Amino acid sequence: MIYGALIGLLCLAGIVGVVYLKDNDKSNTRSGPGAARDSEASVEYVFGSYYDVKVSSYLILKPKIASGGGLALAGGNRVLLTTGDGDSYLLFIDEADIRLKPLDIKPPLDVKTHRKLNPKAKNRWYRVTDVILDKGDGDEGLLYAATTHWDRARKCYTLRLSEAKIDFENPSSADWTVRYETDPCLKTRLPNETGGRLAFADDGSILMTTGNFRDPSNVDAEAPDYEYGKVIQVDRDDWTTRVFTKGHRNPQGLLVDSGEIFETEHGPQGGDELNLLTYGTDYGWPKESYGTDYGRKTFANNPATGDHSKTKRPVYAWIPSIGVSNLIRLRGEEFPAWKGDLMVGSKTGAGNGKSLYRVRMREGRAVVVERLELGERIEDLVELPDGRLVLWNGRNTIQVVEAGNQIFSACIGCHAVRKEVHGVGPDLVGVVGGKVARHKNYDYSEAMAKFGGTWTPERLDKFLTDPQATVPGTTMDFDGIAEPETRRKIVEYLEEMTQHWKDTKR
Structure with missing residues (x-):
């Protein structure tokens, strides 16, 4: 022994x-x-x-001011990393080492101006929230980045989706085009409930999550032209949009796999959720949650605290919260007994964060949830072709x-x-x-x-x-x-x- x-x-x-x-x-x-x-x-x-x-x-890396950013597979054992501050790198994941190649493809994020004009703002939340890569032939591809945006003239915030063509062999300053911007522009203090996770849908369109930005006017969440607390579908042919789902608080994870769409989101005090999305469905926020108002044992918007019966229930809810983040489904051969299971990242929760959660789904519900404590917050994760997992802590x-x-x-x-x-x-x-x-x-x-x-x-x-x-x-x-x-x-x-x-x- x-x-x-x-x-x-x-x-x-x-x-x-x-x-x-x-x-x-x-x-x-x-x-x-x-x-x-x-x-x-x-x-x-x-x-x-x-x-x-x-x-x-x-x-x-040295610690970054803005937490966030994301990972994207770039072919073979190469991974594109974009930090919350907008710095980008191509990572070469060898068997016993990581090699780093800086890329001059910074997404449109005017961090300096925002910090200068908003010295009291929590600038770590003015950031790149995610990136996804539509890799073409060779080393070229279309890169999409979600970023928070400060409208200097109107003094309000939105969430943007921008596109750039990149070439990993010839990294130069990318020419970015804004393809979508949320509406309305919110006159609120910048919070961390921004959402901003991206995924390609099966038809090639882009799904983008939007948080509620802690907007005091979130009573307008039911309005079809209010684009917060939603999953937005963006058509890449004509750049038109539609609301795919609603009733989300702070969606931090998004996965499209084999015809299924999974989303994770932060609840209030408790109640982090794993949802299985279907078009046109309401997932409850701000009317229902398995969590409670901060500092209380009740949820004011729902007199039946702890009930979630009027809108679509999550397939699983974590209480206490785990600070849930992005998720993937294992498809490689590194963990054959876990193949097909979801791996859900977490940031910092009430003693349950800084972990990977293995979730086995059967018949639309979670039948196994296993915690693997890794000791680092997890902002994003990808699976390499050889089955190894690469995790980014959002900072360094x-x-x-x-x-x-x-x-x-x-x-x-x-x-x-x-x-x-x-x-x-x-x-x-x-x-x-x-x-x-x-x-x-x-x-x-x-x-x-x-x-x-x-x-x-x-x-x-x-x-x-x-x-x-x-x-x-x-x-x-x-x-x-x-x-x-x-x-x-x-x-x-x-x-x-x-x-x-x-x-x-x-």
Whole structure:
């Protein structure tokens, strides 16, 4: 049992290094597209059903002012990243590294003017909210970006959809054309309830979500010419629009797959939703929600708090909220037992955020919802052709998610791998050089408590060889590891992880 726990420590508690990719004019970056980096990712393992998930985190940028942006597949293992501030990069996702190529295709977002004229505004919400790519032949394609827009003359906000033709081999300043803008222009303080998620419909049109912008006049949400709290369908032939669905608060996710359209949205206090969309349907906001008004146990717009019977119910609602974001459906071969399941990202929620949620749909309802805690907020995610997942935290970090070695789950039910967070067995962080039975808040066996001394590499090696012979009477039910090389690698790695743990305490 100790073997599985030690192996788990190697992966769950170990930070092997951090990739920090700077702009191409910085000293640690070689010139040219996607220069390779020498350092490694921070690697963790998350234990889930059927798979242990390996999560490699790459700190690729300096922190951005605006959170948001999005990812788009660009062919092969290349991913287009556009940040909330509008900076764009082509990411090359190798097996053990990420390479970065800056692109001069900044969407139309006059951040400087907005910040100058609105110094008290929450400028991190003046942003690119999403991008989608209609990739053509070779390295060309049509890029679509959703952005919040400040109308300087009227002093009000809208949401825009813009289009540009781009060429990844010849990245130059893109010529953007505004194709759609919401109506009316809202004279409200800029909130985060903007929506702005994009997806291609099966007929080639674009679906775009719009949030309610915390507009106090959202009583007009029923009006057909009020284009907030909706999913808008934009025809790319003549750029006409229609309201596809209504009754949404802050739609943060949109997926079109095999004739089904899924949408996720933030509820108020609680009640984040996963919806299955059908044209012309009302999904409840602001009349109904499974959430409540902030700071209250009731929902003022619906006297029957907790009821959602007059409009289309979600297929699933998260209470407490998870800060739900975008979603995909697994189609690759990396996780065959999860194939066809939805993977729903989350930002920050009431203790439930910074996670992936695996949702299995059957007959129009969610029958399984599994949380995989990844430790980073998730703004957007895509699935590579090889089945690995690429996640963007909306600020500066990329995570690559793949199936891990199944040996790491051997003893996770008994041993935790966080400092002084115990399972059936004791926490093992900092075990090398630490005192035997060192945790005062764990009830060790009498045999282990009497063993005494410290866990030197030599003692760990001996214990791993035969726990019962080394500590007679220990409750550790484990036969030991016969292979000396396996034990040596485990102890060496434990030494590295112990040193890292000590360094982080300073």
